Amino acid sequence: MMIRTITLIGAGNLATQTGKALKKAGLEIRQVYSRTEQSARELADLLTTTFTHKTEEIDLSADLVLVAVKDDAIEEVLACLDCRQTLLAHTAGSVPMQLLEKHTNRFGVFYPLQTFSKKRDVDFSEIPICLEANSAETLNELKELAFRISGHVQEIDSAKRKILHLAAVFSCNFVNHFYYLGDQLLEQHQLNFDLLKPLIRETAGKVMELRPFDAQTGPAKRFDETIINNHLSLLGNQPELAEIYNFVSGSIFQAHKNS
Amino acid sequence: MMIRTITLIGAGNLATQTGKALKKAGLEIRQVYSRTEQSARELADLLTTTFTHKTEEIDLSADLVLVAVKDDAIEEVLACLDCRQTLLAHTAGSVPMQLLEKHTNRFGVFYPLQTFSKKRDVDFSEIPICLEANSAETLNELKELAFRISGHVQEIDSAKRKILHLAAVFSCNFVNHFYYLGDQLLEQHQLNFDLLKPLIRETAGKVMELRPFDAQTGPAKRFDETIINNHLSLLGNQPELAEIYNFVSGSIFQAHKNS
Numbered sequence: 001m002m003i004r005t006i007t008l009i010g011a012g013n014l015a016t017q018t019g020k021a022l023k024k025a026g027l028e029i030r031q032v033y034s035r036t037e038q039s040a041r042e043l044a045d046l047l048t049t050t051f052t053h054k055t056e057e058i059d060l061s062a063d064l065v066l067v068a069v070k071d072d073a074i075e076e077v078l079a080c081l082d083c084r085q086t087l088l089a090h091t092a093g094s095v096p097m098q099l100l101e102k103h104t105n106r107f108g109v110f111y112p113l114q115t116f117s118k119k120r121d122v123d124f125s126e127i128p129i130c131l132e133a134n135s136a137e138t139l140n141e142l143k144e145l146a147f148r149i150s151g152h153v154q155e156i157d158s159a160k161r162k163i164l165h166l167a168a169v170f171s172c173n174f175v176n177h178f179y180y181l182g183d184q185l186l187e188q189h190q191l192n193f194d195l196l197k198p199l200i201r202e203t204a205g206k207v208m209e210l211r212p213f214d215a216q217t218g219p220a221k222r223f224d225e226t227i228i229n230n231h232l233s234l235l236g237n238q239p240e241l242a243e244i245y246n247f248v249s250g251s252i253f254q255a256h257k258n259s
Numbered sequence: 260m261m262i263r264t265i266t267l268i269g270a271g272n273l274a275t276q277t278g279k280a281l282k283k284a285g286l287e288i289r290q291v292y293s294r295t296e297q298s299a300r301e302l303a304d305l306l307t308t309t310f311t312h313k314t315e316e317i318d319l320s321a322d323l324v325l326v327a328v329k330d331d332a333i334e335e336v337l338a339c340l341d342c343r344q345t346l347l348a349h350t351a352g353s354v355p356m357q358l359l360e361k362h363t364n365r366f367g368v369f370y371p372l373q374t375f376s377k378k379r380d381v382d383f384s385e386i387p388i389c390l391e392a393n394s395a396e397t398l399n400e401l402k403e404l405a406f407r408i409s410g411h412v413q414e415i416d417s418a419k420r421k422i423l424h425l426a427a428v429f430s431c432n433f434v435n436h437f438y439y440l441g442d443q444l445l446e447q448h449q450l451n452f453d454l455l456k457p458l459i460r461e462t463a464g465k466v467m468e469l470r471p472f473d474a475q476t477g478p479a480k481r482f483d484e485t486i487i488n489n490h491l492s493l494l495g496n497q498p499e500l501a502e503i504y505n506f507v508s509g510s511i512f513q514a515h516k517n518s
Contacts, residue, residue, distance in 0.1 A: 013476060065419045072485055085372045094486050114458055115476045121466060126457045152457075163448045166490045171441035172454050173477030174507045175434045180471035180514065182430035191415075196430050197467055198385045198411075199373055203431045204463035206379060208456055212439035217272060217374045218432030225355050226331055231425045240510065247506060248433045251499065255439065 003063040003087070003145045007031045008047075009077055010068035011039040014091055014115040016046070017033040021124040023047050025148040035073075037239060055080035064089060066110060071095050078103045089133075089142060093165025096158040097132045108133030108142050111161055112150070115172050124149045126249070130156040130164065181241065211257070220252035260406045262322040264289045267306075268336055269327035272375040273350055275305070277327060280383040283308050284407040290318040294332075302356040316340035323348060323404070325369060327387045330354050333393070337362045348392075348401060352424025355417040356391045367392030367401050370420055371409070374431050389415040395492065440500065472514070478513045479508035 006027055008019050011034035023029050029047045034040035037053040044051035052058060058065075060083050067074055067090040074090055081103065088100050089110040100107035109132040111213035114122060129146040131153060133139035139155065146153040155163065179200060183193045206215040228249055235242035264474055265286055267278050270293035282288050289307045293299035296312040298400045303310035311317060317324075319342050326333055326349040340362065348360050348369040359366035368391040373381060388405040390412060392398035398414065405412040415423065438459060465474040478486035487508060494501035 012447060017416055023310050070481070071483060076294070076437075094489050113454060114464055115465065115474075117465065117474065117476065120469065122461055126460075128454050128457065149320070154454075160448060161442060162489070162493060164450060165486075166493055167441035167444040167450075167455060168458055169479075169490065169504075170437045170444065172458050173475065173479060173511065174437045174464070175459070175462050176471055176475050177479075177507060177511045177514070178429045178433045179466050179512075181474065182426035183471050185422060185426040185429065189419060191419060191423060191426075193466075193470070195372060195387050195413075195423060196426060198387065199427055199431050200386075200434070200463050200466060202381055203374055203434050204459050206374065207435070207438050207452075207459060210376070211452070212378065212435055212442050214435060215374075215376065216439065218378065218428055220428075220432060220436075222329070222477065224330060227424075230353050230421070231428065234421060234425055240513075244506065244510060247503065248436060251440075251503060252344070252432065252436045254499075255436070 001063065001141060003141055004028060005030045005062040005064070007033070007059045007062040007065045008043070008066060008068065009033045009058070010073075010091075011036075011043040012068070012070075013118050014112070015068035016043055016118045017114075017116040017122060017124075018066070018091065018112060019047050020121065021042060021149045022145075027145070027148070030062045033058050033077075057251060060086045064141075066091065075099065087138065087141065093168065094162050097134065098158070101134070106134070106138050108138050109158070109161065110142055110146065111156075113164060113168060115176075125151050128152040128154060130154055130161055132157055132161070181244070185241075212259075216252065216256065218250035218252075221256045223253050223257070260322065260400060260401055263287060264321040264323070265291045266318045266321040266324045267302070267327065268292045268317070268324060269332075270295075270302040271327070271329070272377050273371070274327035275302055275377045276373075276375040276381060276383075277325070277350065277371060278302060278306050279380065280408045281404075286404070286407070289321045292317050292336075308430055319345050320330075322346060325350065334358065346397065346400065352427065353421050354392070356393065358395070363436050365393070365397050368417070368420065369405065370415075372423060372427060374435075378496070384410050387411040387413060389413055389420055391416055391420070440503070444500075472518075475511065475515065477511075479511035482512050482516070 007030050029049045032040050032051040040051035040053050064087045071092050073195050083104050086104050087106045088104045089108045097109050111130040113128045117242040127150050129150045131142050266289050278394050288308045291299050291303040291310040299310035323346045330351050342363050345363050346365045347363045348367045356368045370389040372387045386409050388409045390401050491501050
């Protein structure tokens with residue numbers, strides 16, 4: 001069976017961007033569910049479809065019910081549904097596929113590895129979509145769907161998907177937090193964040209070609225104590241930042257001291 | 260006076276890429292000095308010029324002597340030179356301009372804010388070049404030079420340059436280390452770093468448009484304890500990584516808890 005119609009459970013960042021990509025690829029988004037009516041309506045408007053905030057009204061007749069809510073909410077929503085005949089897939093990095101087993105006999109995972117914000121559209125064609133399914137048939141259905149929006153579709157089991165999610169937290173969420181800390185420092189001294197943008201682009205650009213280990217530069221790698229102490233004294237009135245600085249510098253030094 | 264000839268002190272990452280950019284812009288690199296003969300020769304070959312590893316042979320007749328060595332080495336090299344008539348500039352983020360005062364009466368700072376590796380060429384036209392000088396005349400000379408390789412030339416004093424350098428450590432060196440930690444995790448589980456590349460590009464891409472605070476996503480921001488504990492248990496055998504995870508997650512949560 002080819003998936004042509006989708007009910008979307010969730011209206012957050014991932015649901016919004018994935019829904020837009022699927023609709024653009026010609027899929028019919030039959031309905032959007034969200035716990036809050038307003039979120040459901042907003043995304044439904046964007047996808048020109050219907051919506052509900054009541055679990056009993058969720059349209060289970062779609063070819064696929066895609067569950068794109070917070071991890072803890074997956075079980076909560078599914079507990080309300082009678083979906084034994086439905087193809088179910090969740091989109092979560094860290095939730096094992098087997099969580100779906102007790103709800104239906106056709107299930108899988110459809111995990112797009114990307115950082116999504118509602119208001120920033122992304123090019124889905126480059127996003128790795130990690131798939132898992134409880135049968136070869138279901139895997140094929142999900143694969144056919146995934147290839148309609150991305151050129152990078154891979155089968156990855158729940159154990160490896162967890163690791164991928166963890167690595168993504170390091171390489172995306174933590175990275176963004178360091179952009180934020182840099183931004184804060186500049187703001188405190190009336191300097192513009194734009195100054196850092198070429199550096200941020202190049203830092204990301206470098207690891208497209210070099211291994212991150214080989215791309216490393218800066219005082220911690222060289223163990224340049226003068227600069228490190230200088231920086232720590234600049235952070236004298238921000239002990240939390242100084243602690244992070246010390247900690248991450250130590251970790252960089254450990255990684256490079258024998259190289 | 261317009262700077263036409265340059266003696267380059269140093270043959271590291273920054274000296275190499277800055278030297279290449281200056282030569283490409285039509286400047287004459289008159290000589291390369293490095294403490295080790297081989298490094299001096301390698302960069303001189305690249306710039307088709309002469310080289311020395313002896314301080315007494317450094318050519319002080321160039322219009323500018325650009326000191327691009329490790330912070331601690333600047334004073335060391337200059338102490339050997341009789342350069343009272345020479346226009347001197349250093350390229351260091353954290354070294355105050357006044358360090359040069361006792362060596363000459365024409366001095367300044369020429370600080371390109373970027374991460375440089377010898378083997379990866381960068382587009383200098385986008386790099387902010389932060390200038391400082393001890394006189395309006397010297398500032399103009401350095402400005403004219405800087406604009407020959409970059410469209411982003413700014414006057415920034417030593418105190419603000421230090422802050423910029425510190426923010427750059429957070430937004431570049433620390434960021435790259437988190438790419439490295441992600442890479443390590445994937446490698447331990449036979450997963451390919453390529454999987455993270457679209458995510459890394461998008462994470463950097465987002466902050467070109469959004470403030471990093473607004474771009475943040477992930478479990479720490481939402482304080483999703485299930486995922487956080489899950490990740491910490493995956494790191495059970497790597498206490499140092501678990502500690503970093505905990506620490507940075509706490510810092511993200513602190514930043515977002517009132518938003």
